[in-house]
Amino acid sequence: MVSFKNRKMKKNIVLFSILLSFSGLVSCVKLDPQPLSFFAPENTLTDKAGLEALLVTSRKQIKWEWFGDAFNAGVCETPLVYEYAFSDMHVMGAPEAKEIHNLETQLTPTTNQRLHLTYWELGWNGIKYANTVISRIDNATFDTEEERNAILAEGYFHRAYWYYLLTNQWGDVPLILEEITGPKLDFVSSARNTVLAQMKADMEFSAQWLPLTAPPGAVNRAAGEHLLTKIYMALGEFENAIESATRCINNYGLQLMDTRFGVNAGNAQLDVFNDLFKEENISASTNKEAIFVVQERFGIPGNVAGNGSARLRNFVPYWSNGAVVRTPDGKSGTTYDAGPYDGYELLDSLGRGIAKIRPTNYYQYEVWADAGTDIRYNENNWYDKSRLWYNRPVSKGGSDEWFGKPIQAQYVQDTMRCYFSFPIVKVLVHKDDINQGRTPSGGFTDQYVFRLAETYLMRAEAYWWLNQFGNATEDVNAIRERASAPLLATVTLDDILDERARELFLEEHRKVELTRIAFTMAQLNRDGYTMANFSEKNWYYDRIMEKNNFFQEQYFYSTNAFIMRPYHVLYPVPLTAITSNSQGHINQNKGYPGAETNIPVE
Template sequence: MNFGMVINMKTIKNLVRRVPIFLLIISLVSCVDLDPEPLSFFAPENTFMDKEGLDALLITSRKQIKWEWFGDAFNAGYCETPLVYEYAWSDLSVIGAPEVKEIHNLETQLTPNTNMALHLRYWDLAWNGIKYANTVISRVPKSSITNEEDKNQLLAEGYFHRAYWYYLLVHQWGDVPLILEEVAEPKLDFNTASRMNILQQMKSDMEFAVKWLPVNVKRGCVNRAAGEHLLAKIYLSTGDFQLAVEATTRCINDYGLHLMRERFGVNASNPNLDVFNDLFQEDNISATENKEAIFVVQERYGIEGNVAPKGSNRMRNFVPYWCNGAAVKTPDGKNGTTYDAGLYDGYELVEELGRGIAKIRPTNYGQYELWNHCGDDLRHNENNWYDISRLTYNRPASKGGSETYFGKPVERKFVSDTMRCYFSFPTVKVLIYKDDLNKGKTPTGGFTDQYVFRLAETYLMRAEANYWLGNIPAATADVNEIRKRAKAPELFTVSLDDILDERARELYIEEHRKVELTRIAFLKAQLGKDGYSLQNFSEKNWYYDRIMEKNNFFASQYFYSTNAFIMKPYHVLWPVPLTAITSNTQGRINQNIGYFGAEDNIPVE
């Protein structure tokens, strides 16, 4: 973010004059039914000063969250969402793509002036999200609204959006500026605030918000249960573990939610599928019968307000580059696979898997260790998980393939690039079958809704809070609720590792994995657990130690293409963009320790 960027009345008037852009902003369908209708338009003179105008700005705030899950960066030559970086530098995955466009060696490639990594999009997304939220928060008291309940509900959702983005910022970057008001004129004197002071402010805001957020809303909007869920995350961050138990318990018990244990939705009559598969069918995520969804974001084909021209690219990003025939050879030396949409024979595999490029590929922990002794876990059955041993040669002899091996299983020893082209993955989280845009073409993803908060995570947050409180039986009971639904063997007792393992199995591409690991690293340092301390957090922290334990690529400094996967302890926090520091000429935005510029830091409050 350029901290000089502001929303003021002149900007608003300019937006109004630029009709196409303005209509895009105020008619976003970020909160829709299964049969959505466009929102109404509002008169410019009322915009952001009456209830309708402020509601429109909250719609923009909801859209801002959609960019995490569906947004792409085609203009920059990329085609992934920012969320991939929550997995690329975690225990579960690494970047699979070549280092020409991506970062393998964080020590040399991830710097304050790095411009090639889309993790920096989180910086822009977060500050714009905070900007929109602060505009609502600042304008409600000045508005023409007289109904106090309406005012408080608007404030409550404004607080929700601001807290949502600050929760991510303080676990991606740590200490950052704390901005609590609309910035109505150019400002160049921002100063860094401490992560804990920011979290305490967000805690206070969200305690107000959960009293005023509406209980019942359309899917895609923010309800009170979502507020409780976010408040619990903040309580976990501040170490208020009993309050986290209470917030998660209210979320679980008080708002008509429950885990989906029985078949439901569009495929309920198909006996070959299961309830976990039902949860992720595109038409089921926002269905009213789905009582597990707390907060979802929605992208629908042909509906105004979408943020990406082709919907989600997760199929492209998380599926192996199986169709690279030059790397996937047959035993008789022919190119074995293809994504050519013009083929008839063999195209079924393209329709099933799409054209993956392995932007993200799993670690041994994510691909194998998590599933050891999992029994009949639904999350690892053929409905929901694609074991790469199922991959077959699909290039016909007429296109240079092998007549002998066509349709037979790919043999791993003839795959020259197993890093990108040969690994297993969770189909239920990655594949999108309702692809209205790419029918008959090469699928890369498609339009679907996406969980942001789901009740399964609420149970696992309560389990973690009880773990920190020393109430292991209660923590075990909550983990087992999730495992029972998945038909996995129940556990006798749980550790923190068990809870994190369960999050990985249940919440892949739903949770912010890097953020949650960093939050726990801060917690261990705050509590002085296991020899960790805030005083030397960038030199010794639990996040780095876990990556070295679970991520075989970073732990072994695995060499791929032309460089190695290297991480150091200070990479627990990302570098503040150099432009944000240098353009802030009248204040001081600190750099994180380990990156150049940190020598000029000043103490924060």
Template sequence: MKIRYKFLLGSLTTFVLAGSIGCVKLDPEPLSFYAPENVFTDQAGLESALVTCRKQQKVEFVGDAFDAGTCRTPIVYEYAFSDMDVIGSPETKEIHNLETQLTPTSNYSLYMRYWLLGWDGITYANTVISNVPNATFESEEAKNAILAEGYFHRAYWYYLLVNEFGDVPLSLDEVTTPKLDFKTASRTKILKQMKSDMEFAVQWLPITVQPGQVNRAAGEHMLAKIDLALGDFQDAIDAATRCIENYGNHLMTSRFGVNANVDSLDVFNDLFNPDNISASENKEGLYVVQERYGITGNGSENGSYRMRNLVPYWSNGSSVKTPDGKQGTTYDVSPYDGYDEVAKLGRGIAKIRPSNYYQYEVWANSGTDMRHNSNNWFDKSRLYYNRPAAKGGSATWFGKPIQAAFVSDTIRCYFSFPTVKVLIYKDDINVGGSPSGGYTDSYVFRLAETYLIRAEAYWWLNNIPKATEDVNTIRARANAPLLSNVTIDDIFDERARELFLEEHRKSELTRVAFLMAQEGKNGYSISNFSEKNWYYDRVMAKNNFYGTQYFYSTNSYVMKPYHVLWPIPENWILANSEGHINQNIGYPGAENNVAPEQ
């Protein structure tokens, strides 16, 4: 049973424009003949609604395009506007210069992916939460468990929205008719509400669930993240500790799963094998979303698209030349040509590409860190010329390594990347042609992040030995050299190594920027947050593209301090005619702001 209700703006979710702001579709569009009053009256009906909530998280990690109202692969934007990566695709399709391209009225299909995804997720969660009191259940425990998971999903999306957009409206009830009087609530008010909800949730979420469902350990992890965002550091430590110690989870330090007997591989590789992510023997995954070939309810019709989005555009023969002047690469080859790079890498388009920080700096002195070995990291020196002479290539250079000096576009066509989370070969959809990335389950929360959350909370409390111990627990598993006296930068370096495509990088950087300002550290303050903040300073220090305003194609990579928060879409502000939604400082419209609800 597929149920999805869209109350366009009426539920402050999917907002559809038909040509202009003046044409806003406000009528509900049930994609099923089932109505809430008929479906959400009992436990089974609300459990079906939770399936929709879980599916919403899948969409973050899969797909490629923005079409048919579906927000696909928004997580790439969490990286593209961070210290780790930038957009590699042309600026005609994507954002390079945030000052001119990231505005309240332009590029809706780009930065709005999370805005739409978040509000849809909140609406689905509110549908569950609001219908629990009047539904029938097998027991009080079953009732509270469903309410707890509804709280979890709402907290998940609000956590992201307040760290992407800052102050936003707080919607706690199901909205079944058009509503035009939303008011902006402060980020702190929202986080405090989410904390209260999650304190209830961690009492009632089940300890043991089927893979793909939300358990109590995931609830503790979510609560720890919210505590950290609020600056409730000891509470964050307590929640993270319960997550680590109380529910039978542990870091995977020994080989396991389908390739456990392949001696050349390692446990980090095991962790991300598609067959291992949901395996019962994997005790590190706290919450996973399941994406399986041919199964109803997937987040994408065509697999993950990770190979397409994150692999360099190595096959662009016009940019990748041989030293004797021939086109060196192509995706139009047969496996029988003997050097089929396509089968290994797919036809990447470099939607995002790494900064020098993530490609080089963070791996300096990495020693035997397994996250950077050939099992789990693809060094660009492994790219080779694959265009046969019969197809216009070079007989001399065919099958030999690509020479960087003869690559005219090294932004898109020549860089290194982490294979273990990108090269997904599984399932028939990737056989033949130019594979884009197969179906795979994905970690939403993994215990490795819990340790790093706790490490950061210890750091804020100036307990550097305990912070160092937690970071070194992660590094020891990776067989990386241990650190001493870790700093906040060390912790975020470790997050970069460990949590690529798992953490929400921009949101986590912004979260720390708020904390730095609230705590008055290093000269930061809330009063001038949009003019001076830790997020911007770190990106400028680490991301060479934004730091130097590197010119690529027809414009430069430009970021300003106010981009610590993304703009609120102007059409949402204008259509909310009976209330007031604030704009973030730095963007047109902020001069009309009023004090948010506290």
């Protein structure tokens, strides 16, 4: 039993030591990390302060998804790019020597090293930290039961967060529910639904005990309800998903921001969607739409990306490559040379993008075909490629005739990587000083992990599965009305996914959500999909072939083509995870070498 007693003094020295050790994690997490502290856990994780210090590490673990340079060697990837590159919305823009184009040859149990260095390691380390909190809870002392349960509730949240992702990226995975304190080589795979059922039970507890309010970066009860909704959706419990989403929407003081707010509220040329993503507004108390936010601030210890978000570098086209962006008179048309010079203002605005990912025709054109007055598609929030202009001055070998004029697409020799449109508000981050007078890569910014707009769209989908199309339409139209977009008469699943694409770029886990729907389709035996042949025929693959023109056409870029097969609905388990587990058995996903030795899971 947990004993509750008053404490007159905090263990400041011990707590400081824990925080130092946790903030010193290397840029990319390892599967075999070194001990987190010279202080033994039994001496430090004994009270609220000690366990809260470990929760700080759990919160930081989520930050790794959203920030960092996804290109430079030795610097941690931005894992979220893979959620888009293998979706209906994007593909990898970088050459295949650096990134994955042909999933058949490049995404295998032995060759997907970049993927293994991202979600596989992030997920298991996140679960490890959460399990340490959960396992130590009954050996710690608290002043009240409420304090104890709030700590436990956040531990459950972090474990469920990572398991939700892992079960929709890898499917059946080991279910680890306690701290591992020594060598363990006997892991076994558990059925995806078994894992999710445990996470459901945990999050139902969390949704009762997480604090109603929490500082930005910490987890509040609304975040618990939002994650619980996701888990209900993954289990096909749509009535429960509607109830938890409704509680999130109605019970915690949240609202869709439909009036101007924040630092630019007085600028009549901007709009409320632009306000939502202004760096200073994301964590502001006046922002009632933010549910769960992670923070990266310039000059503040604890950042995971020492040089900022790298958003300009990773998600903007490589427009500045003057070797391929030519003028009609044959000159090099653009440059990314550091300023100052005439034309540097374009670089200062857009940065030196490298097109880590680039949009499909579906995201660049189709979802905006009937945009009308949709503010998400206006010049404040969407940068149309027609706005790009030749910025290389004559003094640097540019064209006197064409300097300052719009780039002519027919003279761009690499339109795959160097010429496409993109959402301004999600990627143009300039808040700090590291970009001034240089080649900008993208500054520091806070980041939404959960935002109320997604809660509405999850509830809309739950209504759709239950054939409550009127309610589904009402929730989608709540988002569209805020965006001043034309309202819909009734919605389909495609409409809901289109709305997610317009609203949630660089917020949602796009591939995870598509895979979750594929599981649901198969488990319900809907539209000819079944679990019996999930790796050979599934909704995810069919949607990619319908919406992603690069995989559909097997578009050839550089030295290979974009190729995907149905079994890529799930990622391959790293071979090292299977072979090192000598006393147990971790299954390989079907379609990849090693799946022939799989054993039944429970």
